Amino acid sequence: MAELKLRLHEGNTERMVTVNRDEFMIGRLPECDLNLPFEGISRYHARFLKTATGAWMIEDMGSKNGTLLNERPVLSPQMVNNGDVIWLGDISLFVLLTDPVQVDTVQLQSLPSGTTILRNVKELQQRWMQANDLDDEASNKEKAIARLKDLVEIAKNLSGAESIEEIFSQVQEVVFRYLNSIDRLALLLDFKGTGQLELLNAAARNAAQQQNLTPDGSWISRTICQKVFTEKVAIQTADAQMDERFEGQQSILFKGIRSAMGVPLWDENKVVGVLYADAHHSSNRWTKEGEDDLSFFSTLANLVASSVQRWLLTQKLKNEEMIRQKLERYHSPAVVQQLISVGALPEGRLPPEEGEISILFADIVGFTALSERLTPVEIAQLLNHLFEEMLQEVFAVGGTLDKYIGDCIMAFFGAPEPQKDHADRAVVAAKGMLTRLERLNTNKILSEPLQLRIAVNSGKAVIGDVGSSQRVDYTALGGTINLASRMEAICPPGGCVVSEATYQMLRQKQGLEEMGDYRFKGIDRPIRVYQTK
Numbered sequence: 001m002a003e004l005k006l007r008l009h010e011g012n013t014e015r016m017v018t019v020n021r022d023e024f025m026i027g028r029l030p031e032c033d034l035n036l037p038f039e040g041i042s043r044y045h046a047r048f049l050k051t052a053t054g055a056w057m058i059e060d061m062g063s064k065n066g067t068l069l070n071e072r073p074v075l076s077p078q079m080v081n082n083g084d085v086i087w088l089g090d091i092s093l094f095v096l097l098t099d100p101v102q103v104d105t106v107q108l109q110s111l112p113s114g115t116t117i118l119r120n121v122k123e124l125q126q127r128w129m130q131a132n133d134l135d136d137e138a139s140n141k142e143k144a145i146a147r148l149k150d151l152v153e154i155a156k157n158l159s160g161a162e163s164i165e166e167i168f169s170q171v172q173e174v175v176f177r178y179l180n181s182i183d184r185l186a187l188l189l190d191f192k193g194t195g196q197l198e199l200l201n202a203a204a205r206n207a208a209q210q211q212n213l214t215p216d217g218s219w220i221s222r223t224i225c226q227k228v229f230t231e232k233v234a235i236q237t238a239d240a241q242m243d244e245r246f247e248g249q250q251s252i253l254f255k256g257i258r259s260a261m262g263v264p265l266w267d268e269n270k271v272v273g274v275l276y277a278d279a280h281h282s283s284n285r286w287t288k289e290g291e292d293d294l295s296f297f298s299t300l301a302n303l304v305a306s307s308v309q310r311w312l313l314t315q316k317l318k319n320e321e322m323i324r325q326k327l328e329r330y331h332s333p334a335v336v337q338q339l340i341s342v343g344a345l346p347e348g349r350l351p352p353e354e355g356e357i358s359i360l361f362a363d364i365v366g367f368t369a370l371s372e373r374l375t376p377v378e379i380a381q382l383l384n385h386l387f388e389e390m391l392q393e394v395f396a397v398g399g400t401l402d403k404y405i406g407d408c409i410m411a412f413f414g415a416p417e418p419q420k421d422h423a424d425r426a427v428v429a430a431k432g433m434l435t436r437l438e439r440l441n442t443n444k445i446l447s448e449p450l451q452l453r454i455a456v457n458s459g460k461a462v463i464g465d466v467g468s469s470q471r472v473d474y475t476a477l478g479g480t481i482n483l484a485s486r487m488e489a490i491c492p493p494g495g496c497v498v499s500e501a502t503y504q505m506l507r508q509k510q511g512l513e514e515m516g517d518y519r520f521k522g523i524d525r526p527i528r529v530y531q532t533k
Contacts, residue, residue: 003018003019003097004018004019004024004048004050004056004080004095004096004097005017005018005019005095005096005097006018006019006034006086006093006094006095006096007093007094007096008034008091008092008093017034017093019033019048019056021033022049022050023047023048023049023050024047024048024049025044025047025061026045026046026047026048026088027041027042027043027044027045027046027061028041028042028043028045029043029044032044036088036091038089038090038091039089040065040088040089040090040091041063041065041088041089041091042061042062042063042064042065044061044062044063045060045061045063045067045088046058046059046060046061046063046067046074046086046088047059047061048080049077055079056079056080056097057077057078057079057080058074058077058078058080058086059074059076059077059078060073060074060075063088065088065089067086067087067088068086068087069084069085069086070084070085071085071087080095080097081095081097082095082096082097083095154170154174154300154303155303157170163311164187164200164201164308164311165201167304167307167308167311168187168200168201168203171185171187171275171300171304172185172203174300175277175297175300176203176205178296179277179296179297181259181279182205182259182261182277182278182279183204183205183209183278183279184202184203184204184205184209184212184213184219184277184278184279185202185203185204185275185276185277186199186201186202186203186217186220186275186276186277187199187200187201187202187273187274187275187276187304187308188200188217188220188225188273188274188276189265189272189273189308189312190229190271190272190273191312195229195230197222197225197226197229197273197274199215199216199217199220200273202217202220220276220278221260221262221276221278224237224260224262224276225262225274225276227262228262228263228264228274228276229264229271229273229274232264232266232271233264234261234262234263234264234294234297234298234301235260235261235262235263236260236261236262236294236297237259237260237261259278259279260276260277260278260279261276261277261278261294261297262274262275262276262277263275263294263297263298263301264301264305265301265304265305265308265309266301266302266305270309272305272308272309272312273305273308275297275300275301275304277297351464351465352462352463352464352465352466352477353462353463353464354460354461354462354463355414355415355418355460355461355462355463356414356418356422356458356459356460357412357413357414357415357422357458357459357460357461357463357476357480358412358413358414358422358423358425358426358456358457358458358502358505359402359410359411359412359426359456359457359458359461359476359480359481359484360394360399360409360410360411360412360413360426360429360430360454360455360456360484361408361409361410361454361455361456361484361485361487361488362390362408362409362411362430362433362452362453362454363407363408363409363452363453363454363488364386364407364408364450364451364452365450365451365452365453365493365494366451367406367407370448374448378447381447382446382447382448382450383404383407385445385446385447386437386446386450387404387409389436389437389440390409390433390436390437391409392436393429393432393433393436394409394411394429394433396429396432397413397425397428397429397432398413398417398419398425399411399412399413399425399426399429400412400413400415400416400474402474402475402476403473403475408488410481411426411429412426412461412463412476413425413426413429415463415476416463416464421507422458422505423456423458423502423505423506424505424506424507424508426456426458426502427456427496427498427502427506427508427512430454430456430496430532431496431511431532433452433454434452434454434494434495434496434532437450437451437452438494451493451494452493452494453488453491453492453493453494453495454488454491454495454496454497455484455485455487455488455491455496455497455498456484456496456497456498456499456502457480457481457483457484457487457498457499457501457502458480458499458501458502458505459478459479459480459483459501460478460480461476461477461478461480461481462476462477462478463475463476463477482522483499483520483523483527484499486520486521486522486523487499487518487520487527487529490515490518490529491531492531495531495532496531496532497515497529497530497531497532498512498529498530498531499527499528499529499530500527500528500529500530503528503530511532511533512530512531512532512533513530513531513533514528514529514530515529515530515531516528516529517529
C-alpha cells in the first residue's frame, strides 16, 4: 500500500509533509490536517482521499481559487500518481508515493499544442522582425518598423554599456517591459571556456520575487540552461514539469519551475552563455504566442551576446595586462608571453610546485663601506643602474628574477617553465654578469667601480606565489636556496663559485676548476665547490 508524502514549497523554503490518515484536509483554518495560512488558500481548500485499493485521490473543496493537478483544474476527485504536482494558489505540492499505484483506467490528457517550443537559434533570427501573425499587410509593416526601432535603440544602449552590470540592467529593463509573463531573469556565462555556466547576474519583476533569487542560483533550472548551451537551441516551455524532454529532472519539480525560457548567447560560432527567464505559474500566453516571445528573446540574446563577448574580451585583456605587469618584474618578455598564451596562470597566480632548478646569488663586494661614503639617494641610483644591467644577462638565457635583497640579486633557472639545461643557463648568466660589469667599470658607466661575488647551486625547490592575501611574492624556497646563499661568502671578489650538484649537471664544464670541500652552517656534509678561472 502506497505511502503518500508531499514536498511543500513556501517561498524560498520547502518541507516534507506525510499524509498520515485516509482523509487529509488542507486549508487555511488551524484545524486542517495541513494548515496553510496564506492568501489565496480557502478555509477548506482541498483534501486527499485514500481509496479501498490503496490509491490516492485529490478533491477540491469548492475553493475560491481552485486546485490544479498538473496544471489542470480539479473539477472532480482525481487520481494522483508519483511525481504529480498540485497547486493551491501560489503553493505547490510535489507528490511522492513510496510504492506508486499504477491505475491504467486513468489516462492523462495530452498536452496543449504549443506547450513546449524548441528551436534552432538560426530559425528564430528573422522571425521577430517579420511579424507574420498579423492579419493585414499594413499592420504587419507598421509593427515591423516599430520593432526595428526598438532593436536599434536596444543595440545602441548595449553598445554604450561599459560594465556587465550595465549590460544586464539594459536587458532587464527590456525583458520586463516586453514580456509580462516573466517573473525572474538570469544571465549565465561560461567565463573560463570550460562549458561550466556561472551565474553572473539576476533580477526579479518585484521585491517579493527578488527575495527568491538566491546568490548560488539554486532557483535556476540547470537542466534547461545546459541543454540550451550545449545543443545551441532556444527553449520555451509553458509547463516544464509536463515536458517529456525534462522527464526525470526532479530539480524542475522541486524548484516549482513552470514557465521557462532559455536562449544561447551566440556570437558568430561561439556560445558564451545563456539568457534565462522563468515564472512559477504556467503561462497561457506562451502557449498562444510562444513563438513570437521566444523569437524576441532570442533576438535580444543575439544583441546581448555581442556586448558580453566584448566585455569578456576587455576583462581578458585587463587580466593579461595585470599578469604581464606582474610577471615582467621576474621574467623575460618572451617567457611572459609564453605563460599568458598557454594559460599557465589560473586566476593570475602561479601555485607553488616542486621542481629542479639552479639558483644564483650575486652580491656586491664591499657594499657596507660603499654605503658609508655615498648618500642614500646615490646608493639607490647606483643599485638601480647595476640591477638594470645585470638583469639583462638573467633574462637573456630565460632566467627568472626572484628578488633584490639589499645589494644582492637572487635569480633562478628552470621555472616556471622547466628547463633541462638550467644549470648551464645559470652559469652562462653568471659569467655574462661578470663580463658586463667589467665592461661597465672599464667604460666608467657606473658612478662607482663595482665587483660581484656570484654563487650557483642546483637541486629541488618549491617555486610559486607565496604570501598573504595582501601581499604575494613569486619566489623559490628550500635547502637548495640556503646553500647557494652561504656559498657566496667563500667566493673570491669578481668571481663565481658553483656547487658539486651544479657542476655535475653542466654540459659545458670548461672554465671551472675545483676549489675544495667546504662546510656550511646548517649543512651536515662537506660540499665540493668549483670556481671560474
